[in-house]
Amino acid sequence: MTDTTAPLWPAPTAAAPVDATVALPGSKSITNRALVLAALADRPSLVRYPLLARDTRLMLEALRTLGAGIETEADAVRVTPGPVRGDAAVDTGLAGTVMRFVPPVAALASGDVRFDGDAQARLRPMGTVLDALRVLGVSIDDGGRGVLPFTVAGTGAVPGGDVTIDASASSQFVSGLLLSAPRYDKGVTIHHDGRPVPSQPHIDMTVAMLRERGVEVDDATANTWRVEPGAVRAVDAVVEPDLSNAAPFLAAALLTGGTVRVPRWPSATTQPGAQLRDLLARMGAGVSLDDGVLTVRGTGTVLGLDADLHDVGELTPVLAALAAVASTPSRLRGIAHLRGHETDRLAALAAEINGLGGDVTETEDGLAIRPAPLRAGVFRSYADHRMAQAGAVLGLVVPGVEVEDIATTSKTLADFPGMWSALLGAEPTA
Numbered sequence: 001m002t003d004t005t006a007p008l009w010p011a012p013t014a015a016a017p018v019d020a021t022v023a024l025p026g027s028k029s030i031t032n033r034a035l036v037l038a039a040l041a042d043r044p045s046l047v048r049y050p051l052l053a054r055d056t057r058l059m060l061e062a063l064r065t066l067g068a069g070i071e072t073e074a075d076a077v078r079v080t081p082g083p084v085r086g087d088a089a090v091d092t093g094l095a096g097t098v099m100r101f102v103p104p105v106a107a108l109a110s111g112d113v114r115f116d117g118d119a120q121a122r123l124r125p126m127g128t129v130l131d132a133l134r135v136l137g138v139s140i141d142d143g144g145r146g147v148l149p150f151t152v153a154g155t156g157a158v159p160g161g162d163v164t165i166d167a168s169a170s171s172q173f174v175s176g177l178l179l180s181a182p183r184y185d186k187g188v189t190i191h192h193d194g195r196p197v198p199s200q201p202h203i204d205m206t207v208a209m210l211r212e213r214g215v216e217v218d219d220a221t222a223n224t225w226r227v228e229p230g231a232v233r234a235v236d237a238v239v240e241p242d243l244s245n246a247a248p249f250l251a252a253a254l255l256t257g258g259t260v261r262v263p264r265w266p267s268a269t270t271q272p273g274a275q276l277r278d279l280l281a282r283m284g285a286g287v288s289l290d291d292g293v294l295t296v297r298g299t300g301t302v303l304g305l306d307a308d309l310h311d312v313g314e315l316t317p318v319l320a321a322l323a324a325v326a327s328t329p330s331r332l333r334g335i336a337h338l339r340g341h342e343t344d345r346l347a348a349l350a351a352e353i354n355g356l357g358g359d360v361t362e363t364e365d366g367l368a369i370r371p372a373p374l375r376a377g378v379f380r381s382y383a384d385h386r387m388a389q390a391g392a393v394l395g396l397v398v399p400g401v402e403v404e405d406i407a408t409t410s411k412t413l414a415d416f417p418g419m420w421s422a423l424l425g426a427e428p429t430a
């Protein structure tokens, strides 16, 4: 769905190579995991440098509604766990992490918890999570539809146990169950049966964050995860910068032949955005990491990319935008599951890049993108933050691109337009 009443944002073209240092806010994925685990923990804790954007504010509100104490301090959120409360309503917005991570928490409530979200959220796959919770002993009324809205009927405890799911449509089905599993009476063992699970780094992130809090997790067998029941230890967490949100800024360096530096870039991380180092280098960038600062330099060449993005699907929109202005063809593979993201991202990218004169075809599991001269036009964002970012990236080198609903970027960045202006304002004035 697209907001046809939203104003058009004239995407600025780069008058010169960019030269900027971009400090990125916290990772959406780490923030929302840290908040859920803090709400389920054995005592209060701090989540430091959290992302404060729509998806994480929805998570804060959901956990507050379910009984956690939430206090926002300078650069931190203090979370005080409490008994999970029923007779509550949770707004998921369009956040996959809220709609997949919070129902397993609500299953611990004493009473009903109703879930609903944006109109577009009602299209995102949920049935696997709901069916799994039923197998683990939870009663849920979804009217037989397997999507939002639905009601989780908590009884104050969840038996837990063994469940087999098909998580090929989203790794979040696995992560959501794992995060609450230590609080279920028998813990949880998940077996995946189906095509490969996408976004493995995000599952690794879930497992690592559980272990950091003293939870016993066995992931030694492929496609099986076992979480033992037990306390979730409260830890003060430091949230890394959101490396996936680095993508449009780093892309600007590549496209304009400029330089972009991102401080606090972790040397080791489970974030999929870490793979931008390799992916952008393959597209022609000079990439270096020194003293925690990632530097990406454009060399004046943007090469096409042939890559399997199954593990790093959320990088696709920006990489597709780069590929659309590359000098050689690209194949982006392994990303059929993007059809269930904020919007059908494969259809949306093909439609919007082609709308500017591009040459993109959808394949069964991705996109084939061939070089073509692009022209001015409207780039629709379909309420998808990363589509809007892709439009901004194209606008750097294609004069006259207007991005519809740039405000949708607030899903994971409080002020993307401001950051984008600062990026361009930092051009050397030579």
Ligand SMILES: O=C(O)C1=C[C@@H](OP(=O)(O)O)[C@@H](O)[C@H](O)C1
Pocket: 028, 029, 030, 096, 097, 169, 170, 171, 172, 175, 198, 199, 202, 313, 314, 337
């Ligand atoms: O667990 C997470 O934090 C995420 C997992 C991934 O979901 P999918 O596995 O559905 O792609 C990713 O695309 C999303 O942006 C965030």
Ligand SMILES: C=C(OP(=O)(O)O)C(=O)O
Pocket: 094, 095, 096, 097, 314, 341, 342, 386, 412
């Ligand atoms: C797929 C994404 O988000 P969500 O967490 O809503 O699934 C994304 O941010 O690219």
